[in-house]
Amino acid sequence: MTLGNHDIRGNGYNTYTMLYGPSYYSFDFADSHFTFLNSAPGWAQKRAISDEQYVWLQKDLKKAQGKRIFVITHIPPQDPRKGVKPNKISNYENEVKSGESWAEQKLNNYNESKEMDHGFQDPKEAEKFENIMSTYHVDTVYLSHIHSYFDYTRKGVRYIITGGAGAELLTKNSYYHYIIEKIDNSKSVTRVELPSPANTYITRYLAATQLFANSMYEENPLAVAFIIIGFSLLIILLIMKIYLRKKQPINTFGKWLLDIFRYAREDFKELFKKKDTN
Structure with a gap:
């Protein structure tokens, strides 16, 4: 090992x-x-x-x-x-670049790192x-x-x-x-x-998303549960907006849903912050 x-x-x-x-x-x-x-x-x-x-x-x-x-x-x-880029991980691994959100920084660093030497x-x-x-x-x-x-x-x-x-x-x-x-x-x-995703970017990104979701669930199932609930409620919200067309209840429901997303996002940020400080 x-x-x-x-x-x-x-x-x-x-x-x-x-x-x-x-x-x-x-x-x-x-x-x-x-x-x-x-x-x-x-x-x-x-x-x-x-x-x-x-x-x-x-x-x-x-x-x-x-x-x-x-x-x-x-x-x-x-x-x-062939064609790999120089390794710059040490330059930006824990750095939030100017103008980027926390999520953008994580995603950009992840995509860039795959093409590095x-x-x-x-x-x-x-x-x-x-x-x-x-x-x-x-x-x-x-x-x-x-x-x-x-x-x-x-x-x-x-x-x-x-x-x-x-x-x-x-x-x-x-x-x-x-x-x-x-x-x-x-x-x-x-x-x-072993069984592997097809050699297409879409299929492989979907497989990577599934792996990420599974690992995040193992790390923090509560946050993942909130995200799933949030997406489910979003679908309900869209149905209500299309068929019921009642503006005031929709606004109230949407505000509550937004609060759920904010809570889940803060929970994820806190999780990564703890990992970086350990």
């Missing part, structure tokens, strides 16, 4: 280490060696892997020579997608990481972070990005999946594809 960038939000890092132990470690199984690294800070910070880890990593890999070595971490050193922010660190993998004859590096599937080789080392679970798909031809690798001389990887 290895930390992802969402796992270190708020008090996530301390919670993780309390429940699961160190954020980087290794072990042997039969004639294979498995090394787990913490690269989670690399999405929002200039440095993905700490100097302390790099020192430990090289000692660990040196001791493992002669075994098949597998390295597991979250953020890939380089983003294999999801690799290490520092190209020199990416090169350093890949050189270490090559120098110590690592067999395969398993990665995630990009919500898709990629399998490629750099400097004699195989890199597999498997990000087909947990969030909306990030590239046009990606799909939900998981992989099974049999650790033997065949070096075979079985990719199990």
Whole structure:
């Protein structure tokens, strides 16, 4: 198990280490060696892997020579997608831009982040990481972070990005999946594809909306319940306006409905504010 960038939000890092132990470690199984690294800070910070880890990593890999070595971490050193934009997450992650509402800021940041480079922010660190993998004859590096599937080789080392679970798909031809690798001389990887939305923007945005709604319900079911009630009442309001045409009751009912939306919005804002301050 290895930390992802969402796992270190708020008090996530301390919670993780309390429940699961160190954020980087290794072990042997039969004639294979498995090394787990913490690269989670690399999405929002200039440095993905700490100097302390790099020192430990090289000692660990040196001791493992002669075994098949597998390295597991979250953020890939380089983003294999073409045409990605520079990573600017650290510049605006908690910043409300001038003239934007809270909701606009969250939506714009979300859309912009999907097109950003999801690799290490520092190209020199990416090169350093890949050189270490090559120098110590690592067999395969398993990665995630990009919500898709990629399998490629750099400097004699195989890199597999498997990000087909947990969030909306990030590239046009990606799909939900998981992989099974049999650790033997065949070096075979079985990719199990799961039901996924069609490769159209509308379908994928609807699927992402459903994922977001489900996760928000798990976080704060009361706020979601108010939103559902609000939309239901809005439909009733429209029916009343069309068929009853009674202006005064409609205005009173509309004011009450607006108050419900305001309450739900403030509840969501308070929820995100608590997360940012943790």
